[in-house]
Amino acid sequence: MRQMVMSETLWSALLRYRETGTLPAARLRAEAGWQLYAPLVAHGAERVAVAQVGQSLDGRVATPAGDARDISGADGIGHLHRMRAMCDAVIVGVGTVIADDPSLSVRAVPGRSPVRVVVDCNATMPAGAQMLRDDGTPVLLIRAADAPASHARGTDEIRLPRGPAGLCPAAILSALAARGLTSVLVEGGARTIARFLEARLLQHLHVAVAPLIIGSxxxxxxxxPVERLAQAHRPEISTYDLGSDMLFDCRLAEATPAAAATRRTRSDEHRPEA
Ligand SMILES: NC(=O)c1ccc[n+]([C@@H]2O[C@H](COP(=O)([O-])OP(=O)(O)OC[C@H]3O[C@@H](n4cnc5c(N)ncnc54)[C@H](OP(=O)(O)O)[C@@H]3O)[C@@H](O)[C@H]2O)c1
Incomplete structure (x- = not known):
């Protein structure tokens, strides 16, 4: 397990790398924070898609009544905001907007808020959602071509064909890439992450575990569902002690040759120097 110590120097180097592609000294590239966050940045033709879950020891993200606000500790929140700051876009399902009304902005660390993207297949995005009255960061709604016309103030819309399983996650990523949003964080909820994961489009899944047991x-x-444990995902993991929370960085096997090539290039680039 590596201890996460994020100095101002390292964070500034990561922000510079995200903006300009400038690599810092090898000493900084060997630090845990570089190893964790630099692979979330996409440059040139690269594409990166990662997901993050903040959960309790027993794998819950809310109480049965929907109280979800303070599962992650302060360091887990800091980690999530660093992930947002590294990415061009953050995606949530409309279920998360209805349940949690998140702003999806970067507040816990210096950095730019990502474009907010809501998978809103049937145009049920609440008109009063927090992210719509925030700081002017663009909000993009991904809707089915046949969804009712409904314009939420301050949003832009991408229409995609509705397939048997809803909107194709690969088509969502391609539509975002066409707008220059090539580094994407899928922040939830469970069904939205599942669709990207099952389509094998995610390179990393970050699971931040906070020391509380909710029970249900x-x-x-x-x-x-799978029948046998042999069918379970068994990703390669790296673990990080964030402080208040423990982080499992799961590296997922991608299906697309382009994504795999990207990952090979990037992991070579980010390997710490001896
Ligand atoms: N702790 C965390 O890290 C975290 C983060 C975010 C959210 N959450 C929690 O997650 C819960 C909400 O999760 P959820 O699973 O209920 O909702 P969700 O994933 O946020 O949103 C589900 C909605 O998005 C639609 N959707 C997603 N991808 C789609 C696609 N490719 N095509 C068509 N429709 C798509 C779903 O359609 P269908 O109805 O067809 O599935 C459904 O309407 C809340 O309890 C929230 O607190 C936790």
Whole structure:
């Protein structure tokens, strides 16, 4: 397990790398924070998609009544905001907007808020959502071509064909990439992450575990059932002690050759120097 110590120098180097691609000294590239966050940045033709879940020891993300606000500790929140600051866009399902009304901005660290993207297949985005009355960061709604016309003030819309399983996650990422949003954080909820994960579009899944036991309530990930443990995902993991929370950085096997090539290039680039 590596201890996460995020100095101002390292964070500034990560922000510079995100903006300009400038690599810092090898000493900084060997630090845990570089290893964790630099792979979230996409440059040139690269594409990166990662997901993050903040959960309790027993895998819950809310109580059965929907109280979800303070599961992650301060360091877990800091980690989430660093992930947002590294990415071009943050995606949530409309279920998360209805349940939690998040602003999806970067507040806990210096950095730019990502474009907010809501998968809003049937145009049910609440008109009074917090993210719509925030700081002017763009909000993009991903809707089915046949969804009712409904314009939420301050939003832009992408229409995609509705398939048998809803909107194709790969088409969502391609539509975002066409707008220059190539580094994407899928922040929840369970069904939205599941669709990207099952389509094998995610390079990393970050699971931040906070030391509390809720006992019942929704989980952070909801995949199709498997019969045997041999069918379970067994990702390669790196663990980080964030302070208040423990982080599992799960590296997922991607299906697309382009994504795999990207990952090979990036992991070579980010390997610490001996
Ligand atoms: N702790 C955390 O890290 C965290 C972060 C975010 C949210 N949450 C929690 O997650 C819960 C909400 O999760 P949820 O699973 O209920 O909702 P969700 O994933 O936020 O949103 C689900 C909605 O988005 C739609 N959707 C997502 N991807 C789609 C696609 N590719 N095509 C068509 N529709 C798509 C779903 O359609 P369908 O109805 O067709 O599935 C559904 O209407 C809340 O309890 C919230 O607190 C926790």
């Amino acid at each position: 309530g929704p989980t952070g990930l909801s995949l199709a």
